[in-house]
Amino acid sequence: MEISNNNIPEFKVIANGPLHVKGKITLINTNGEKQELEETWLCRCGNSKNKPFCDGSHKTAGF
Amino acid sequence: MDNFSKITDDSQNREYSNDEITVFWKPGKCVHATTCYKELIEVFNPRRRPWVNMYGAPTERIIEIVNKCPTEALTYKWNDEAKNKETINLKNERLKKGEGQNVTSQQAKPVTIQVMRDGPLVVQGDFEVFDEKGNKLKHMIMTSFCRCGASNSQPFCDGYHRKIGFNSEK
Incomplete structure (x- = not known):
């Protein structure tokens, strides 16, 4: 895997799974709440019970 | 066609005019930030065909919302060419900065x-x-x-x- 030499956040698509975000980001939720995160996995399949985060539901949903 | 080529496909582009301005719609550039229809459903209604009604709001209001669109999916021009020269199009200035360039962490905008x-x-x-x-x-x-x-x-x-x-x- 390519490793970059700076701190620009990376968005990695995981096959049949979530979006792996690595690097400093601010997540703004649907209600406007802000969260500073350094690494997170965001749901791409629409089935997580813990949106916007991945909870592994893509496996049972067959995404 | 892969997903990155789709982004540059121009065949779906549309133009919508009223007496004063023309709004250009490039769906390939749209990132679905939803600003246009959340703020001005009278003009930008994705459930309607055509989805843009140029007589749904005053021109100034349409320009305001087009300028809020975060990408060049929505842009506009005055129908009167002279007016395009005398007014600064804030959006075009912003879009000129573009993407795809190499950025160091010092210059990088926070995400x-x-x-x-x-x-x-x-x-x-x-x-x-x-x-x-x-x-x-x-x-x-x-x-x-x-x-x-x-x-x-x-x-x-x-x-x-x-x-x-x-x-x-x-």
Whole structure:
């Protein structure tokens, strides 16, 4: 895997799974709440019970 | 056609005019930030065909919303060429900065991910996108990622969440 030499956040698509975000980001939720995160996995399949985060539901949903 | 080629497909582009301005719609550039229809449904209504009604609001209000569109999906020009020269088009100035260039961490804009209700993840700032195999696809400054699972332009949003009635609050 390519490793970059700076701190620009990376968005990695995981096959049949979530979006792996690595690097400093601010997540703004649907209600406007802000969260500073350094690494997170965001749901791409629409089935997580813990949106916007991945909870592994893509496996049972067959995404 | 892969998903990155789709982004540059121009065949779906449209123009909508009233007596004063013409609004240019480039769906391939749209990141579904939903600003246009959330703020001015009288003009921008995705459920209607045509989806833009140029007589739904005063020209000044339409320009205000077009300028809020985060990408060049929506742009405008005055029908009177002379007026284009005398007014500064703030949006065009901003878009000239573009994306795809190499950015060091000193210059990089901080990244925000806005979670849209029943819609995508709208990402702004300087960031890099990698595919399933770990290959770096590109450096971006604005995009939206699908979170309903139904987009045909994975991993990006193509607006399909509306068709499947995606409910993100379940």
